[in-house]
Amino acid sequence: MYCLNLKRNEKLTIDSINDTHATTRVGFNNIQNTRGSYYPPFKVQFIEEKLVVTDYYNPELKSVSKFEVGDVITSINGKPLDFLIDSISSFYPSSNNIVKMRDISRDLLRSNKKSIRVNYISNNEKKQSNLLLYKESDLNIRWYKWTGEKSYKFLEDSIGYINLEFIKKEDIPYIKKIFKDTKGIIIDIRNYPSSFVPFTLGSYFVSSPTPFVKFTNFNINNPGEFVFKKEALIPKPTETYKGKLIVLVNEFTQSQAEYTAMAFRAGNKTKIIGSTTAGTDGSVSSLYLPGGLLTAISGVGIYYPDGTETQRIGIVPDIEIKPTVEGIKNGRDELLEKAIEIIKEM
Numbered sequence: 001m002y003c004l005n006l007k008r009n010e011k012l013t014i015d016s017i018n019d020t021h022a023t024t025r026v027g028f029n030n031i032q033n034t035r036g037s038y039y040p041p042f043k044v045q046f047i048e049e050k051l052v053v054t055d056y057y058n059p060e061l062k063s064v065s066k067f068e069v070g071d072v073i074t075s076i077n078g079k080p081l082d083f084l085i086d087s088i089s090s091f092y093p094s095s096n097n098i099v100k101m102r103d104i105s106r107d108l109l110r111s112n113k114k115s116i117r118v119n120y121i122s123n124n125e126k127k128q129s130n131l132l133l134y135k136e137s138d139l140n141i142r143w144y145k146w147t148g149e150k151s152y153k154f155l156e157d158s159i160g161y162i163n164l165e166f167i168k169k170e171d172i173p174y175i176k177k178i179f180k181d182t183k184g185i186i187i188d189i190r191n192y193p194s195s196f197v198p199f200t201l202g203s204y205f206v207s208s209p210t211p212f213v214k215f216t217n218f219n220i221n222n223p224g225e226f227v228f229k230k231e232a233l234i235p236k237p238t239e240t241y242k243g244k245l246i247v248l249v250n251e252f253t254q255s256q257a258e259y260t261a262m263a264f265r266a267g268n269k270t271k272i273i274g275s276t277t278a279g280t281d282g283s284v285s286s287l288y289l290p291g292g293l294l295t296a297i298s299g300v301g302i303y304y305p306d307g308t309e310t311q312r313i314g315i316v317p318d319i320e321i322k323p324t325v326e327g328i329k330n331g332r333d334e335l336l337e338k339a340i341e342i343i344k345e346m
Contacts, residue, residue: 018312020103020254020280021298022093036110038133039141041065044073044109046101047325051081051108054328057139066129068122070329075119076108084108095279095312102251102278109133143252144191145333151175151194158183159343162201164260165191172200176239184244184343186336187264189257190274196256198263203237205245205267210234212266213259216301231305234266244346245270246339249315250322254278259302261315271342272317274335279314 041061045054051073056062076084085104094100109116111133118131144165151166152175160179164187179185202212211231219225247264249257249272258281264270285299302310319338327334 017093017297018095019093019298020095020099020278021282021284021296023296035107036112036133037135038111038114039136039139040109040131040133041139042067042069043142044105045323046105047323047328050325051105052325052328055145057141061134065131067120067131068329069331070122070325072121072325073109073118074121074126077117081108096276096314098251098276098314099254099278099280147188152179154178154182155186155340159340160185161188162186163188163191164193164195164197164257167193167195167197167201169195169197169200172197172204175201176204176241180239180241182243183346184246184339185241186246186248186339186343188248188336189253189261190248190250190335191252192254192257193260196260198260199235202234202260202263202266204239204241205264205270206234206237207240207268209236210266211305212263214303214305214307216303226301228303228307234263240268243269244343246342247272248335248339249274249277249317250335251275251278253315254280255282255284258310258315262302262304262310265315271319272315273319273321273338273342274317275320275322276316277314279310279312281310281315 041056041058042053042065043055043057044051046052047054053067053069053071053073055069073081075081089100089104092100092103094103109131113133115130115132117128119126119128121127147163149166151164151168151171152160152162155161160175160182162175162185211233214231215229216226217229219227245264245267247261247270249261253261254277258277261272261277265272280298281302282298282300284296286294286296288294298311304310321335321338323334
């Protein structure tokens with residue numbers, strides 16, 4: 001929730017519409033300054049309802065901080081996590097609770113001081129440490145785990161892997177050529193696609209023109225009335241992939257990434273695995289609030305062809321697989337492991 005004091009006891013909020021697109025554009029720097037100018041050297045996420053160190057932004061800082069990947073943080077500056085989360089949760093516009101916790105996790109260790117006191121559990125031992133924080137410009141902060149800049153590779157002779165974070169349109173013909181005879185393809189959308197591929201790549205996995213989404217539009221002559229538009233189709237393919245398609249999603253799959261997952265779900269042999277996505281599908285419409293704040297909302301309704309909603313719900317996987325603390329500690333990608341297992345079982 002970003003708030004604007006109108007009178008002493010009045011606030012205008014954008015949190016109440018439950019839309020992760022409802023961020024503040026103008027005025028955002030003031031909000032960021034309140035959250036803190038200094039950042040931890042590592043990424044934390046809620047794994048099995050625990051705040052877990054999952055990756056270092058700058059690996060060379062690990063020897064300074066002493067925290068290990070897989071450590072579980074229990075309190076910050078003497079305050080339990082539950083208390084901290086309750087005190088700030090309304091400041092995070094979100095389409096569902098999954099994405100709210102995702103966004104809160106990014107800021108819990110931020111501060112306007114250069115260090116904070118952290119209680120945590122490491123290898124079943126309770127510890128306390130003063131964690132040094134850094135300016136954002138000194139860290140290689142990223143949302144997604146680094147997998148390299150190439151968008152495609154072979155995991156094994158019979159399994160192809162595509163990471164949409166680095167996909168380019170010119171990659172697609174070559175991807176189709178080299179993965180044509182594989183047993184299965186894994187498409188990783190635990191990120192934001194660098195190119196729009198629902199039609200160009202989505203058509204590789206269908207055998208005929210296939211509806212995958214429909215939209216709602218407003219009736220300007222009757223305010224408050226919304227009507228369904230005609231379904232969008234994945235176009236007729238020039239060739240159809242014969243193997244299995246496994247799509248990886250999680251809470252970082254948001255907006256265009258969710259739309260892309262819907263397109264792949266329409267494929268002949270698709271399974272979506274992982275966890276429920278951000279529930280923030282659709283285009284973004286901007287608007288000004290009193291006081292000069294610029295915010296936004298999701299500007300179009302996004303539904304499956306049968307009318308099933310996606311916004312505030314997310315893309316629900318066919319098979320739910322979530323990371324575990326033990327898996328994080330051991331450097332495993334449990335979603336990717338499951339995807340490989342499914343393809344091999346065919």
